[in-house]
Structures are given as C-alpha cells and as structure tokens.
Amino acid sequence: xxxxxxxxxxxxxxxxxxxxxxxxxxxxxxxxxxxxxxxxxxxxxxxxxxxxxxxxxxxxxxxxxxxxxxxxxxxxxxxxxxxxxxxxxxxxxxxxxxxxxxxxxxxxxxxxxxxxxxxxxxxxxxxxxxxxxxxxxxxxxxxxxxxxxxxxxxxxxxxxxxxxxxxxxxxxxxxxxxxxxxxxxxxxxxxxxxxxxxxxxxxxxxxxxxxxxxxxxxxxxxxxxxxxxxxxxxxxxxxxxxxxxxxxxxxxxxxxxxxxxxxxxxxxxxxxxxxxxxxxxxxxxxxxxxxxxxxxxxxxxxxxxxxxxxxxxxxxxxxxxxxxxxxxxxxxxxxxxxxxxxxxxxxxxxxxxxxxxxxxxxxxxxxxxxxxxxxxxxxxxxxxxxxxxxxxxxxxxxxxxxxxxxxxxxxxxxxxxxxxxxxxxxxxxxxxxxxxxxxxxxxxxxxxxxxxxxxxxxxxxxxxxxx
Numbered sequence: 001x002x003x004x005x006x007x008x009x010x011x012x013x014x015x016x017x018x019x020x021x022x023x024x025x026x027x028x029x030x031x032x033x034x035x036x037x038x039x040x041x042x043x044x045x046x047x048x049x050x051x052x053x054x055x056x057x058x059x060x061x062x063x064x065x066x067x068x069x070x071x072x073x074x075x076x077x078x079x080x081x082x083x084x085x086x087x088x089x090x091x092x093x094x095x096x097x098x099x100x101x102x103x104x105x106x107x108x109x110x111x112x113x114x115x116x117x118x119x120x121x122x123x124x125x126x127x128x129x130x131x132x133x134x135x136x137x138x139x140x141x142x143x144x145x146x147x148x149x150x151x152x153x154x155x156x157x158x159x160x161x162x163x164x165x166x167x168x169x170x171x172x173x174x175x176x177x178x179x180x181x182x183x184x185x186x187x188x189x190x191x192x193x194x195x196x197x198x199x200x201x202x203x204x205x206x207x208x209x210x211x212x213x214x215x216x217x218x219x220x221x222x223x224x225x226x227x228x229x230x231x232x233x234x235x236x237x238x239x240x241x242x243x244x245x246x247x248x249x250x251x252x253x254x255x256x257x258x259x260x261x262x263x264x265x266x267x268x269x270x271x272x273x274x275x276x277x278x279x280x281x282x283x284x285x286x287x288x289x290x291x292x293x294x295x296x297x298x299x300x301x302x303x304x305x306x307x308x309x310x311x312x313x314x315x316x317x318x319x320x321x322x323x324x325x326x327x328x329x330x331x332x333x334x335x336x337x338x339x340x341x342x343x344x345x346x347x348x349x350x351x352x353x354x355x356x357x358x359x360x361x362x363x364x365x366x367x368x369x370x371x372x373x374x375x376x377x378x379x380x381x382x383x384x385x386x387x388x389x390x391x392x393x394x395x396x397x398x399x400x401x402x403x404x405x406x407x408x409x410x411x412x413x414x415x416x417x418x419x420x421x422x423x424x425x426x427x428x429x430x431x432x433x434x435x436x437x438x439x440x441x442x443x444x445x446x447x448x449x450x451x452x453x454x455x456x457x458x459x460x461x462x463x464x465x466x467x
Contacts, residue, residue, distance in 0.1 A: 002097055004090045007048065011055050015120040018043065021051035024060050025070065030111070032098070033073040038115040038122035040081045040103035041134070045117065047098035059093030070098075077110045107134065127370065132289055143288040144196030144328040147188045150208045151198050158203040161236045165201070169337040184337070185330065195288070196330030199237050206234035209288060211309075214240045214279075216247045216297040223300075237283050237331065238338065241276075244297055248275050251299050270304065270376050271354045274363070277347045278374050280340050282308035284332040285372070293371070300378075307366075307373035 002010075010019050020035050032047065039045040050060035062070075067085065074083060084099040107114050114125040116134060125131050162177060171180055181187060186197035199205050205212050218229040229251075233243040249272060256264040282295045287310030298305045310327060326332040335341050352362050355376065364375040 001084070001086060002046065002088060002099070004088055007088055007090050007095055007097070008057070010046065010048065011051055011057055014055055017117055017120065018045035020045065020047050020120070020122070021053075021055070022047065022049045023052045023058055024049065025062060025066050029069045029073045030076070032070055033076055033110055034115050034124070035122045036074050036081070036083060036098060036100050037077050037108050037110045038117045039100035040077070040108040041106055041114060042102070042117040044100050044102035047100065048095055049098070050093065050095040057090055057093055057095060059090075060096060061094065062087075062096055074098075077108050079105045079108065081108055132287065142327065142329060144194060144199065144330040145188075146195050147190065147192035148195050148198045148208065149192070151193050151202060153193055156198075156202050156204075158201055158236055161203075161239065162201055165238065165334070165338060168339065184334065194330060196328060196334070199288070199331055200334050201236060203236075204234060205236065209291075211291045211294055212237075212288060214244045214283075214295045214297060216244055216299075218251055218299045219301075221300065222302050224298075237335075238340075240295075241279050241283060241340075244279050245272075245275055248272075248297060248299070248304065269379055270360065271358050274351045274354045274376060275304075275306070276340070277351050278306040278363075278376075280335055281347050281374075282306055282372075284328060284335055284341075285326050286310050287327055290370070302378055304376045304378065305373055307371050309371060311369055311372055312367045 011021075013019075015021050018039075020039075022032070026032065035047050039047070049062070050058055052058050070085065074081070081100070081103055083101070085096065086099075087094050087096050114131060114134060115122050116125060117123075125134055159177075166173065166180065175183075181193070181197065181201075185194075186201070187193055193201075195209070198208060199212055202208070212234070214233045216229075216231045216233070217227060220226040220228050231243075231247055233240050233247075235243075252272075253269040255267045255269075257267055258264045279297070286295055286308035290309040293309040295308045296306070298307075332341065341347070348365070351374070355362055360379070361377045364377075366373040366375070
C-alpha cells in the first residue's frame with residue numbers, strides 16, 4: 001500500500017505513465033475502468049482519486065455505493081484483473097488509491113476495446129495497426145517469427161543470395177548453410193523456416209507473400225496524375241534494396257565539378273546515402289501483415305518519397321529519432337549482420353545530417369496513420385549558369401597557368417623555333433580539350449541546352465562550340 005509520503009511525492013511529480021489523477025469519481029464510472037484496463041495492459045500503475053488538475057490534494061469522500069459502482073465497473077474488464085482499492089490519509093485529507101498491477105494475461109479488454117497507456121494518457125486502440133503494434137510490443141506476435149508452411153527447404157532456397165549474405169556478413173565458409181541459419185534463429189523449434197528467413201533467403205518470397213515487393217514510380221510534375229516509369233521489384237529483401245536504390249540513382253540528377261587538374265567530382269542532387277537508409281528502414285520495419293499495400297518509392301519533380309505500410313510503434317512515438325523498435329527483429333538483425341545498419345536508432349539522425357551537409361532541407365517524416373513516409377525535397381531548377389561559371393573559371397585558370405608554366409619552362413630550356421611551335425601547339429591542345437570537357441558537362445547537366453547557350457557560357461564562338 002502507498003504511504004502518505006509516497007502519494008505526496010507522486011502528486012509533486014505530476015501525472016505520468018504510471019500515475020493518473022482524478023479529483024473525484026466521474027459520473028461515467030467506466031472512465032475509471034478504462035484507466036485500470038490501460039494500466040493492466042501496460043506496466044501497471046496507480047489511479048489517485050482526490051487530486052485536481054493543478055496537482056493539488058483536495059481529498060474525496062467515497063461512500064459504499066460509489067465504491068461498489070467502481071468495483072462493478074472494474075469487473076467488466078476481461079480477463080479478470082485483481083486490483084487493490086483503499087483510502088490513505090494525507091495531511092487530514094482522504095485520497096483513494098486504485099492500485100493496478102501489470103497484467104499477466106494481456107490483452108485486457110473492456111466493452112470490446114483495448115486501452116493502453118501512452119505517456120500520461122489512457123488511449124483506446126482503434127485501428128488494426130494499433131492493435132497489432134500492441135501485440136508485438138508485448139512479444140506476442142512477430143510476422144517474421146512465424147514459421148512458414150509453404151516454404152520448401154532447400155527447393156525454394158536462394159543459394160547464390162545466401163552466399164552473398166555470408167560474404168557480406170563475414171561468416172566462415174567452413175560452417176554449413178543449415179548451421180548458419182540455425183545460429184541466426186531462422187528456423188523454429190520444429191526446424192521450419194520462419195517468415196523472416198523466407199523474406200531474406202527465398203528465391204521468390206513474393207510468391208508466398210504477395211505484399212513483399214517494392215514498387216518504384218516516376219511521376220511527371222508534382223502529382224500522381226502522369227506516370228513516366230513504373231517498376232516492381234521482388235526477390236530476397238537485399239535484392240529489392242539493391243534494385244530500388246539503383247532505380248533511384250538512375251533518376252537523380254548529377255553534376256560534375258572540376259577541381260584543379262584532378263578527376264571531376266560527382267555531386268548528386270540528393271545524397272545517395274539517404275536513400276540507402278530510407279529503403280533499409282522501410283524493408284525492415286514495414287508491416288508485412290498488411291497484405292493490401294507494398295513498400296513504395298515515388299519520385300516527383302520536387303521530391304522523393306519512400307513509404308512503407310505500418311506507422312510508428314507505440315514505444316517509439318514519443319522518442320522518434322532516438323529510440324528504435326522494429327516489427328521484424330529477425331529481418332532487422334539480418335540486415336545488421338550485413339553491416340547495412342550501422343547503429344540502432346541512428347538512421348533518422350544520419351539522414352537529417354546528410355541532407356544538412358548537402359545544403360538541402362531536412363527530410364520530412366510523416367508518422368501518423370497506417371503508413372510511415374520520409375520525404376526528401378529536390379532542388380527545382382539547378383543553377384546551371386553559376387555552376388558552369390565556376391567550372392569555366394577554374395578550367396580557364398588551370399589552362400592559363402599551365403600555358404604560362406609550360407611557356408616559361410620551355411623558353412628557359414630552349415630558344416629555338418621548335419620550342420615556340422611546341423608551346424603554341426600544347427596551349428592550343430590544352431584549350432581544345434578543356435572546351436570539349438566543358439561542353440560535355442553542360443550537355444549532361446542540363447538536358448536540351450542549345451549551342452548558342454553553351455557558346456555564351458563558355459565564351460567561345462558558335463562555330464567553335466559546334467566543332
């Protein structure tokens with residue numbers, strides 16, 4: 001039983017995950033039973049009656065009829081949960097305590113509904129997604145842990161894909177395939193492969209789980225009206241990741257920067273590393289129970305969206321970006337073994353940092369509802385003229401410096417006509433090569449650019465440009 005000092009300490013700290021206040025017995029007594037149900041479905045807690053909304057101890061009188069009404073309401077919870085109801089004198093004021101233990105037979109239901117604690121509130125689980133999240137949170141049901149009856153090992157097993165997994169995971173080739181899979185807990189107690197193993201190692205997991213695919217769609221404009229490209233990728237999850245990433249890369253714009261006389265440097269409009277993080281997250285954390293939706297990659301003129309069925313799990317919502325919880329621990333663990341997940345709960349911050357370093361807006365995360373979506377903004381209309389101007393200046397300076405150095409060195413070493421001719425020829429060749437390089441870069445970086453426009457940008461005549 002709580003003491004008066006413990007109650008005063010709780011009141012001073014305010015309501016929270018394990019504590020709820022009521023100033024008196026509500027007219028609808030079932031509100032109390034809903035709070036009791038929520039505590040039982042969570043980690044237990046205390047319902048203190050006689051505390052107002054300003055965290056002041058007001059005290060309350062509960063006669064036998066009201067107490068009986070509360071007890072009857074609590075009896076409506078199924079399965080039965082044993083609670084303790086008792087009064088405590090706190091500095092001359094009576095506070096009633098309903099002491100609720102953590103339930104051992106979850107889920108607890110009242111009036112056909114499941115209630116849980118979320119922060120300092122009791123929430124009713126409404127959607128099927130929320131209910132599945134609850135079961136997963138209580139270690140009841142994981143899609144990837146369920147044995148798959150349709151899978152035939154080794155007939156449906158992708159040997160080549162497994163070899164790649166073993167190489168990337170740095171697992172010794174001396175250990176048998178079956179032993180490795182057993183060590184990774186891919187088999188259940190009856191030696192049947194789990195759904196997670198099917199997703200990761202089957203030749204065509206989408207034949208068993210039709211929803212286990214990635215669809216990649218390129219739209220014209222900023223809406224879903226006009227589709228330019230539409231691809232669907234199946235196969236083992238690692239294969240899906242590789243194909244989806246390659247598809248995105250093929251659709252992204254890339255610029256080239258020449259720094260001195262070294263090789264040109266690629267600058268992608270969006271850092272490719274953020275797509276790796278987003279795709280792996282989508283494949284690892286999506287809700288595979290949801291058969292009516294697939295993992296999506298959508299590219300518009302102004303953004304790239306990667307989404308997966310299944311919103312955030314309850315345990316992550318209040319600490320999004322700081323905590324990690326997955327619906328598919330087996331799948332997530334296999335990706336981790338391949339070093340595709342660097343650190344638990346680091347994916348969201350890393351994507352934000354990558355975009356910031358590239359001078360782009362932070363990703364937009366949509367976490368409500370039945371989908372989780374990350375949106376990366378594209379730069380509409382790259383400033384090609386300024387970009388090319390820098391290339392022209394850098395290249396021109398390099399050409400002049402090289403020409404002057406060559407001329408000085410050649411003159412110092414030789415004063416013959418051959419030296420002068422060599423200098424002129426070298427300079428001309430260097431200039432021509434530089435012009436050709438610039439033209440190639442301009443054509444690649446700005447599709448459909450005209451010869452007059454190129455001529456103006458590089459400071460050469462149209463005849464020279466066309467040559």
